[in-house]
Amino acid sequence: MSILEVQNLTKKFGGLTANQDVSMTVEKNSITAVIGPNGAGKTTFFNMITGVYQPTSGSILLQNQKINGLKPHEVSRKGISRTFQNIRLFNEMSVLENVLVGMHTHLKAGLMGILFNLPAIRKEERASEIKAYQLLDYVGLAPLLNEKACNLSYGAQRRLEIARALAADPKVLLLDEPAAGMNPKETNNLTQLITRMREEFNLTIILIEHDMKLVMEISEHLVVLDHGEKIAEGRPEDIRNNPKVIEAYLGTGAVQAG
Amino acid sequence: MKTLWNKYKQNKMAHGIFLLIYICVSSLSLFMAQRSVTAFLLLLSSLLLLYFTNFKNLTKWLIAGIVLAFLLPFTASQGDAYQSYMEVATLVGIYIAMALGLNIVVGMAGLLDLGFVAFFAVGAYTYGIFATAQASNFMPFGTFPLSGESFWIFIIFGCLVAALFGILLGIPVLRVKGDYLAIVTLGFGEIIRIIFNNLDRPINITNGAMGIPSVTPPRLFGIDFLFPSQFYYIVLVILLFTIFTVRRFEHSKIGRSWKAVRENEIAAQAMGVPLVRTKLMAFAIGASFSGMMGVVFAAKQAFVDPTSFTLLESITILVMVLLGGMGSVPGVILGAAVMTILNLQVLTEITNWLNQLSMSGAISIPDALSPAKMQRLIFGLLLILFALYRPQGLLPAKNRIYDEKVLQEGSGQTVLGIATEQSQNEKLNVKEV
Amino acid sequence: GCGPKSESGSLGEKNDSTVIKIATQTPLSGGSATIGEAIKLGAQLGLDEQKAKFKELGFELQLVPYDDQADPKKGVANAQLIGSDKAILAVVGHFNSGVAIPSSEVYEKYAIPMVSPANSATDVTDRRLKTVNRIVARDDFQGPAGAEYAINKLNAKKIFVVQDKTAYGSGLAEAFKKAAEEKGAEILGFEGITVGEKDFNGVLNQILSKKPDLVFFGGIYSEAGLLIKQAREKGIDIPFMGGDALDASTLVEIAGDAVKNTYITSLAGDSTKSEEGKKFIEKYKAAFNKNTESYSIYGYDTMGLVLKGIEDAIKANDNKLPTREQVRDAVRGTQDYQGVMTKVSFDDKGDNEFAKVFIFSFKEAAYPAEFVGEVGQ
């Protein structure tokens, strides 16, 4: 069953076409990878899905509901959560607070409730702190809960972004180059984390990644973009040998390495 | 020595005793030496000491309450300087509340606002106009001035009107970012001031530059509030409410969303934080404190005119926030107190003292350098020194520290994602550092 | 300062004379500090001269100058300080009506008499506070006096009014406008400028195209000087007229030759005319190495009046230190006090019955201007 459907998505920045007529269908509970050369429009594609950019044309359907035109926070409410290619944490806030912000949409506290410190609100707040802690534990950051986010090492920051995204209880999780800057060992751990997450949180995952080993290992479906257009789509085995993809993106070396 | 110090740091008893002695000595000296600003300041700084003790929050609040509500007024009340101390204390309270309001906007939500005094003005005029005959110029019904009893309702009214203006100002904010925002708010502040300065035509609403004199004093149970020592209590109550509110917000969903917006707008949105609403809320809530204090200010001065609401005033409040430590509630309180006391009392006293010296011939100063004119110079120097030596603010903002043990315990009883009903959350003990 | 109890007075007091302090509150810093300073110095001179006399009575006089920075908030806070210093028995000040009004609300609570050497706004005394007095004329006397002169002597039929949108400037301008209209002149415009700005060509362009016979300016010398200068540069050579706040040497310095054909209604007469006036000017110069401003002498006279009130109160109190209330009532009770510049009798509101408006004309670029007439009540 498809959960996310993208139809003829086009995005132009002035004269530059970053995405051209991209269509794809994402199956529920699948892991899909979007790959392609630098500047192919992958991140732009994510940005349109999450409402950061409005598509020039085309439509995005989440569970058959149109979500393009919505603001980013509305998209988040609909159940799409993401991480960022260039890490965007709330730097001066503590690690735990970062995750708590992730829960924003699920907290019911209102102005009056907070002002009068109603018991229900207090309870909700406590429960959310515990949940946040559990999520940190899940990605292996529990001992750092009171650190400032900006003091974390790069890899830890990436994991914190994931925990924060999970806190929103998303249906679809978008990961933009989660393994960038990680060494092969760390990448391995990440691979396992992603697979586990999908199971335990019942997620659909779309990821952008240049690390072919990771991509080939965990994704069921690959979409290849080049110059904003979809040049290939299919299972990892097929893509790996697709000459167009090799020429535009993989080169000869990567095939061996993966 | 060091170990002794460490021991002291951990020992609550020792803290308590030291604090008690300190408070006793300073209040006694204030009691005895009535003109002594030093004693007055020493007693006030007991609150700072209190802040650094490791008492429970409730204890701290209780002690602070006793000092502020009884000890300070009582010990000061014995002499002639009483009203002037209370005047300073009242103004300190007013500025603290405003600085706390601005702190929400600038410190927490990260929106640089250079027109903040406008909300104060709105509050002041709201009361000023209706508590004098001024309102009858444009209100065909009703008799004005309203009685002093209405003051209490006007506090709420001022709060609401200012919040409304906050939202009005907020609307341009939706598009303008960063330092551009600074200039938009600055423009807004100036626009408000100029309008108040000119609204004596075509209909006389604000009495223009002449200002509105003889504002009706507040009245409660037949008693008129005339002296600073009386306003002190009004301000104290509002201030407590303000601090309490700010604290609540700070560690709630709303406070977190402000900080998230400050740290990274795009990520905040992606986490479901609505940008517009969050910013507007910061503006409205920040403004509302100023609005309330504006009402009090109008009543206290018994006179409202536009010169009290200049750009320099907005900048001063901003400096209080920066000086204290952006986003830090205790810091901002300290910053506002330091700035106000410096400006109104310490500098005046210092220059008076220098002046006496020069008049009595102890030192000779050319007229151009007359100490009476040096207040701003000294103030400027102090600002520079403060900033250079405490660039993070006097008491920099700190994040709340969560107790890992309690969270772990809580986790034991919950399944990820679903908190069980009986989770013993109440035990969750959150410490502030 | 930070000394012990106030009654014992200030530092190093050895003899047993009681200290009496008089406060001044004027702007000593900021844009209008020139006159604020002049008032303070005038008062200081007045106080210094009488120190010996009070010494004989067993009191030591002290001046405590406060800087109100032309800011109402600062004025009120200072007023509280003044109120709580029991040794202070009277206040000489303020310069700006906008500061005097809220500050006097405080003086009233402490029963400290305030005598203003400069404030002309009607609200200053119209609130009927027991403590508030002034020796100068009110704006609703000054404005009409100017209007009268402009219409009858200068034959102005069409008048353009500019004001600086301060409490003083707009009050005076309104009063002038009202009187001028009553006397049949046509008001071609009533425009505001911003204090502190230096370019008034916008408003001048309006004047240029409206072609009035006279421009009245309600505001202070610093803006007036530039306004007149820029007007002359534009070829506007009609007479300018303004109020007491133009009566300052700086006006001439700023405007230079352009000041010719400018008329001012002043609350202070020409001190060079009388012998005493000349003496005062000399003394002032000797003491401070500065030229007088018109308000210097008013600071001096105000101080004289205040000290007279205190002296009376002392005498009425068997040569003991009087209470503030006694001083307050003694000051209000002043009748026929003869100062160097003006005679003073206070009415029940605290206005001076002898207050006059003097009219001066700048025939050349020199200060003070030439005396051309006076109007009494």
Add this chain to the structure above:
Amino acid sequence: MLNEMIQTIPQVLIDGLTLGAVYAVIALGYTMVYGILELINFAHGEIFMTGAFIGTAILIVLTGIGWVSAVPAIVMLITVLLLTAILTGLIGMGIERVAYRPLRKAPRLIPLITAIGISFLLQDIVRFIAELKKGNFIVTGPSLFTNQLSIKASSISSIFNDASIKTSFVIVLVTAVIMMIGLDFFVNRTKWGMAMRAVAQDRETASLMSINVNKVISITFFIGSALGGATGVLFAVQYGTIDPYIGFILGLKAFTAAVLGGIGNIRGAMLGGLLLGVMEMFASANLTLLTGGIFGAEYKDVFAFAILIIVLLFKPEGLLGKPQLEKV
């Protein structure tokens, strides 16, 4: 009514441009410093004021020794401009050194405090000196250019009135334009200009390019402050009278102008300044006419700020500013 407005337009335009030129050159200083340090140098208005005083002092001294009558006014002006520019430039450098450099790693808004502190200091120091020397802090300098030119706008079309200008207007405008072109050339075409832009974008990396970042920042402050000081001289020449408090309002207006044009953008500062000047002049000359007397000249700042806000609503990065699209 329309008639009346059109008649005065030539004069309004000229007056507006004069004022605007002053705003514009001060705005250049704001923009330069902002462009590099993202710091609103609130003390810039006071540097301008200091320049006005230094220039006037030099003029007074030179007049005293009889120089002024001996050389042509324009030579005189250039001498004073250069001397003042160098002095204020040095002052600016010193301020950066003492009050801003130690705070480079502090939160972004903290230098605002020192800037305000410096402003108070400069105001009072200048006042002290002026009072000490002249007994009065409102100073009127000797006038260099007193000629009036008349522009026969009526000969273009009879709907216009003639306009008159002071020769100093031409000089102010020409100097301002020369300064702007020079600065634009310097920043965009020379190696040091390029270094400045590089430092603006990424200080650390710039230092990896052998650029001495501190030196570049010092130079920036020198140039910005020199411009500010020179403008002070122009101001004194044009308006004749100065006091230690002129920096505040003019600085504020100039800052507004810089934002209007797009802060960080040199041409934007120029455009913003001129526009603001003309707008203000237009408003104070015509608001009464336009609103039938309800709003008078006193609303000119409301008018200017309202336009600023409207411009920013539609073009949040200012007129010539480039949208700072954050790459997500």
Add this chain to the structure above:
Amino acid sequence: MLQLRNVETYYGGIQALKGIDVLVDKGEIVTLIGSNGAGKSTTLKSVSGLVKIQNGSIVYNETEVSNKPAHETTLLGIAHVPEGRRIFPKLSVKENLLMGAFSVKNKSVIDQRMEKVFRYFPKLKDRLEQKGGTMSGGEQQMLAIGRALMMEPNLLMLDEPSMGLAPIIVEQIFEIIKELNQEGITILLVEQNAFQALQIAHRGYVIQTGEIKLQGKGNELLNNEEVREAYLA
């Protein structure tokens, strides 16, 4: 050519380098590998002078360079391509390259060097007027290396040049590094992509939480069990 002895570096209170020794000989490619936050970047920054060292010494060509500011070390021939490329986004490609040769006065020398850069990266020649910030990730990486080459350095330090790049570009980058080295430029390379880095390196260091854990020839490390376990698995 470059020798670090017992170098200790702190960020505020945090110690990032706990006394490391690294040696780079002339003509070598030396690589530093290690996990996130190990201190690789900090090592490079300590050499180029972007951070101050607390202890130890750094000697380059017999000159003590410890705590020399970056604008001086670069004049000695040390070029540092920082992590994340750090192109000047609003300067054009040409201006970015010119910044690299900031200290050079002679115009013809600059032209010569630029021609040389274009030989390695012909793509840049077509984009001279494009703003650096609008280039794609791979192009930016080329520009960053090109910019460093404009200094005509003796020692080129590269910090994770392959991060975030498409596999095909990564391949190219490593080719270029080898080429540069063959032309006589000494190279100190920091990489997460330990596999490829060790393949081209003469020698390598493994750094962990601010300390050197292992060192050896490139292929030795590549086959070392520990290394495989920790970084290559």
